[in-house]
Amino acid sequence: MDFQLTDRQKELMDAAKGAYERKLAPLVADTSVEGVRRLRRAMAEQGLLGLNLPPEHGGLGLPLLDTLLVIQTLQACAPIVGGLCHRTSTGAIGAVAEYGTPDQRARFVEPLCRGEIGISIGITEPEAGSAATALKTRARIEGDHVVLNGSKQFVSFVNINEFTLVYCRFGTSGKASDIGAVIVPHDAPGFRHSSGTLNMADELLFELYFDDCRVPKENVLLDGGAFGKLISVYNAERLGSMARMLGSARASYEYALAYSKERRQFGREICDFQGIQWMLADMRVKLDAAHLLVMRAASTAQVTGLPAPLETSIAKVFTAKAAKEICDDAIQVLGANGYTKEYPLAHRYAEVRGGSIYGGTMQIHKNMIAAAILERENSQWKKA
DSSP states (O other), X not given: OOOSOOHHHHHHHHHHHHHIIIIIGGGTTOOSHHHHHHHHHXXXXXXXXXXXXOGGGTOOOOOHHHHHHHHHHXXXXXXXXXXXXXXXXXXXXHHHHHHOOHHHIIIIIHHHHTTSOOEEEEOOBTTBSSXXXXXXXXXXXXXXXXXXXXXXXXXXXXXXXSEEEEEEESSSSOSGGGEEEEEEETTSTTEEEOOOEEOTTSOEEEEEEEEEEEEEGGGEEEOSSOHHHHHHHHHHHHHHHHHHHHHHHHHHHHHHHHHHHHOEETXXXXXXXXXXXXXXXXXXXXXXXXXXXXHHHHHTHHHHSSOOHHHHHHHHHHHHHHHHHHHXXXXXXXXXXXXXXXXXXXXXXXXXXXXXXXXXXXXXXXHHHHHHHHTSOOOOSOOO
């Protein structure tokens, strides 16, 4: 087992950083809808979308591990760039690439890789958060259409993207076997969304409403009995999110490291003080450990085609905690400066804080780890 990056992986990371500095950096300040879409198209021109998607549909066909390295690199450069790379590589599009029909791959994967469209993902509902299989949004087939009724919440990038992959029920048993997914256009009749609510990282999260929302039947990705399939692909999305956390944590660590060599108190650089040295050492240990756990989880995809659930959950729990602590310690190294928004660390902390919640909370993932290592069912549902 080799823990070192290959020359090819280093070249990919250097190329991504170079593309950001040459072509993308001037575009990130424009956070308007058209500005972000312009950035998305520019990233497509630089080959930074669809990294792990099939080459026959416009992707680069990179291994998942290499994809995560590029996402991490771009996240460290600018969160909006890391986010776009993640959402168009390890995001909802992964389910379409894995389970879509040839027609669906042509209609969604190819234009996404060209930067022409984006796809959000809608899973969470008011009564279905950690209990994802309690979702109530329903879908029924009527002729050449599928009709949806229900709602979703905490959906990101709805104002930027043109579609949302919606998890919904095709049956009435109330069991997970009812669950499938539909690719809903944002201009579909009966679809609307809220104006959005800002999270800690100043990202808008939207509520979606489906009132007899009519979508062409050819947009049904999976029509029931598919929750296990959808979640197996979703593990890649979880790793993409973790790569973003690692990128922000690394950027925070490097910023604090450089600052400690410049900031002077008591007539000398603050990095001379053992208290600061221990903080920096702890940050580096956590960063390297989290990186290795994420890479291990990604490497399991080389065997199974998709990341292994246990290794993904282990990486998630450690990385979410480590990223928070690294960013928090970086703020502490900067003192009052770190606590202000004039410096980037407060925003970096806000970015990684969500990692303990989205994609399954740390507590849910600990339950999943316990179920795996104990080899027993660990249901959280109240017994009848």
